[in-house]
Amino acid sequence: MKTTKFLAATAVLAMSATMALADGPNIFVIGGKPDDPFWSRVKLGAEHAGLVAEMHGGSVTWLGPQNYDNLGPDAAELIRQAIDQGADAIVGPDWVPEAMDPAFEAVVAAGIPLVIYNAGGIEAADRLGAMNYVGAVDYKSGEAAGIYLAEAGHTNGACVNTLPGAANIEAFCSGFNDGMAASGGTGSVLQLPATAFGDSTAVAQAVRAHLLQNPDITALFAIGDQDTNASISGIQQAGKTGSVHVCGMNFNDSILANIQAGTQDCAIDQQGYQQGFFATAILINNVQYGTTIPTREILTGPGIIDASNVELVIAGVQAGAR
């Protein structure tokens, strides 16, 4: 019984391997769960790039884990699956280098072109011998918010840090401060106690107290949509609506409504659709025509959403691309 099952499984694998070996470029993209809101946009980007592969008689195959419980080993397994199925090129995120780097090294050792995207940075691409890195950098997202607000004339800003110690949040905040400084302003960090994390009221009251004690502050940067909404409430309760301006990381329906209503100045987006689209497109062209992109580290973000483009973003949300 077990043997037949095993044989059947091998047969299915072999079949899918032969099926995948079509004439054109066959690109395998490793990513998150397809029903994850962020990853569904990345997947759509990869699929849209895949239209070009189909034009050449090739294909784009999305490989995602069932869940995130055992992310590193599961993703490494998906990378090896892509090699086994005869991928012409592979796109993958370096989420857990310890678990995934050996699999990526196997890709490069097999002579398969590789692009790292979403996580790992250009450092991971260099270390692994990948062609390129496609993704956003947290530091630059914060920097973009700082520059945006300072150039709009709000030169004293604070970054609302609800999770002190988390490396990515520190990167957002130091980027924000540097962005403020680069445009002639000054930035600081409002550190919240760990008890405030995820509690909108605690964040709102902290923001309000900080603004009342520091009347010079006219700009805020919040990480995540929940903290952004809470910060807006804090500004309102401090009686400073209109005089203190906010940018936030990421967006959702209510953030877009805030931007339309003018209570929020901008949202910073890492533009997941672009990650899937460009990483896949680079490899399709490379396999088909041998072209390369000499620009190393393709940044897909930060993208800025403000009153000038919010309508377009709302249309993009409906299309599943933003």
Add this chain to the structure above:
Amino acid sequence: MNPSQTQTGARRLSLGALARRPETGSLIGFVVVFAFFAALGGPVFMGAPGWSSWLNIAAEVGIIALPVGLLMISGEFDISVGSTVPAASMMTAMLAGHYDLPASVAIIGGLTTGLAIGFVNGLLVTRTSIPSLIITIGVMFAVMGLTLGFAVMIKGSTSVSYVPDPTTKFLLGQFINNMFSVTILWWLGFAAIFFYVLHVSPLGNWILALGGDRESARNAGIPIDKVTIGLFMASGFCAAFVGVAQVMTYQQAQVAGGQAFIFNSIMCVVIGGVLLTGGAGSILGILLGTMTFAVVNQGVFFAALDPNVGSIIVGALLLAAVLSNDTFRALAMSAAAKKT
């Protein structure tokens, strides 16, 4: 700073009848902490912006701390409040924001979610011999998973936004004078109800007896299962109420969040002089504990201290409260013993 001051305070007042009141320690803690931050925070902290700032915090955690306190007095824990808050806000935002149902239906839906979670907690606690700490942790994770699962399944997103109509916003989500959250009034209302339950109605003695000695309480004819289930439903309801109020205030619901309420509510209750093992505590104490907690939390921002200092103070207060509880209880016991 705080442990020593509370301790000396205890000794100085040890002869007075005041010292035998269970909330004396909490009152001293509150006065010391308030004076400390009033000195550092300056006029802004002493003015309406400062008061409203910490009262807004106190109101939300306070509404949850009241039933959590009653449960602790009866000898039980409720950790599940941490996921009841987001579950109820998600239910409300989903019904009103996604399915466009009237706000009243959405609010009832949110509150019913809380009652149902409380009922499951109570049922499991009374039907099994598993400690409530473990059961409510289990229920918390189950509810967290269900909330995330349904949100992603129905909405395809981890947050749902909803803009409430003016009446609903006025009742649950507005800021009076653009400063004082309307939740403060609801908190006082809940406090009055729980005060009646614990200190006036016969139910109060039942709850205290439950925490003192469960078996004796059963033998004395107290319907202990009904009381326990009722208390868990009360805490589910109150946590859900905070969740609903948050939707109306911040106009969106998130699947995560609310976890902070678990420890914060327990801390308010313990700082308020409730005995961790049950059998002793008062509503006034819980209110004072909540206010102390909120003053420390908000005070650090007005005093321009590192917020981590606030966490240290809260931690120290917690230990001081437990120590002084023991002291006050010993005093009360010895005083009572002398009388007889």
